[in-house]
Amino acid sequence: MASIIGDNFKVSIFGQSHGEAIGTVIDGFPAGFSVDVEKLQNFLNTRAPGGHLATPRKEADKVEFLSGIVDGVLCGAPLAAIIRNTNTRSGDYKELMDVPRPGHADFTARIKYGGAQDVRGGGHFSGRLTAPLCIAGGIARQILEAQGIKVYARIKQIGSAKDSPFSEFPDEKKMEALDGACYPVYGGESVAEKMMAEIEAARNDLDSVGGIIECAVFGLPAGLGEPMFDGAEGVISKVVFGIPAVKGIEFGSGFSGSAMRGSENNDPFYYDNDGNVKTATNNHGGILGGITSGMPLYFSVAIKPTPSIAKTQQSISFSNKENTELNVKGRHDPCIVARAVPCVISAAALAVYDMVKKADFKSKSKF
Numbered sequence: 001m002a003s004i005i006g007d008n009f010k011v012s013i014f015g016q017s018h019g020e021a022i023g024t025v026i027d028g029f030p031a032g033f034s035v036d037v038e039k040l041q042n043f044l045n046t047r048a049p050g051g052h053l054a055t056p057r058k059e060a061d062k063v064e065f066l067s068g069i070v071d072g073v074l075c076g077a078p079l080a081a082i083i084r085n086t087n088t089r090s091g092d093y094k095e096l097m098d099v100p101r102p103g104h105a106d107f108t109a110r111i112k113y114g115g116a117q118d119v120r121g122g123g124h125f126s127g128r129l130t131a132p133l134c135i136a137g138g139i140a141r142q143i144l145e146a147q148g149i150k151v152y153a154r155i156k157q158i159g160s161a162k163d164s165p166f167s168e169f170p171d172e173k174k175m176e177a178l179d180g181a182c183y184p185v186y187g188g189e190s191v192a193e194k195m196m197a198e199i200e201a202a203r204n205d206l207d208s209v210g211g212i213i214e215c216a217v218f219g220l221p222a223g224l225g226e227p228m229f230d231g232a233e234g235v236i237s238k239v240v241f242g243i244p245a246v247k248g249i250e251f252g253s254g255f256s257g258s259a260m261r262g263s264e265n266n267d268p269f270y271y272d273n274d275g276n277v278k279t280a281t282n283n284h285g286g287i288l289g290g291i292t293s294g295m296p297l298y299f300s301v302a303i304k305p306t307p308s309i310a311k312t313q314q315s316i317s318f319s320n321k322e323n324t325e326l327n328v329k330g331r332h333d334p335c336i337v338a339r340a341v342p343c344v345i346s347a348a349a350l351a352v353y354d355m356v357k358k359a360d361f362k363s364k365s366k367f
């Protein structure tokens with residue numbers, strides 16, 4: 001497996017859903033930085049199971065630091081942090097060794113790891129592995145924030161219930177105000193209620209729904225990203241696709257931009273009153289040629305419906321070599337979109353931190 005990210009710092013994610021613990025080891029965060037541990041824990045809580053309409057698997061997701069931090073200050077040694085798995089019911093998963101869940105990684109993991117993979121709770125493929133991602137991403141977000149770079153996300157759609165679109169640009173103040181909300185949406189309670197109704201309807205049908213999360217990064221300098229293959233879109237996408245259930249990403253006007261005329265999709269340049277180059281619109285989503293433009297960077301992420309559903313599904317039995325029906329047991333969210341919001345923020349923060357760190361190296365280099 002390659003659960004390691006970062007070119008200019010390293011983040012490794014380890015563990016399985018029903019193992020002893022899940023965790024992360026990070027090498028390259030700045031020594032001397034004071035982590036706001038309470039803020040980090042609050043951030044992790046927005047991902048944790050147990051909310052209204054979420055999985056009944058209740059776990060505190062309490063972060064424990066093993067090394068790299070003394071009295072809340074990063075000391076320069078590799079930072080190791082874990083979350084212990086406490087609320088596991090592995091009996092729910094015995095059948096899945098033989099009968100793979102449609103839409104989950106049971107089949108492909110068996111092919112790749114020859115049956116040695118840990119299927120309990122989805123093993124290393126579980127959404128639970130996004131908790132250590134959020135530890136690393138939550139700290140990266142704090143480091144970026146101290147440099148004036150802010151990362152936020154909102155829910156754009158769940159099922160067919162949509163939030164209102166950005167007007168011209170992602171709105172930093174609105175997104176900041178929504179930070180940490182169960183349903184961070186521009187449209188307020190009425191939109192959140194429509195989304196919750198979609199989830200409830202899916203649950204009542206023994207089914208699940210997916211949705212779209214929009215993430216924005218404010219305060220980024222122009223010039224980050226290394227074309228051709230380490231451009232900003234590529235670096236961000238690589239980390240975002242590490243989040244289980246992510247099936248698509250689009251930057252700026254994305255797919256809808258492809259239906260526009262060039263004159264409509266191009267963002268006119270202008271000098272503002274302080275002599276800074278800006279664009280009047282932001283269809284490019286803050287990236288041109290793989291390089292950040294200095295305008296807010298934004299992208300949308302498609303999250304598929306939770307694969308484990310209570311409805312009877314068609315599958316196969318490896319042992320009998322025949323087609324069979326599957327009734328998935330265990331505790332699963334009918335929708336994981338809200339819990340994926342901090343995961344998308346974390347992925348963006350880690351990718352952006354990697355690019356910022358590279359630029360920092362470059363600016364300090366003589367050549």
Ligand SMILES: Cc1cc2nc3c(=O)[nH]c(=O)nc-3n(C[C@H](O)[C@H](O)[C@H](O)COP(=O)(O)O)c2cc1C
Nearest residue numbers: 104105125126127244245246307308332333336339
């Ligand atoms: C926060 C989060 C929670 C998740 N919870 C579940 C779950 O309860 N049940 C489930 O079947 N899948 C869940 N998933 C999604 C699966 O882990 C994922 O669909 C599976 O590993 C297959 O990977 P893929 O969808 O990326 O192809 C969750 C994903 C995330 C991000």
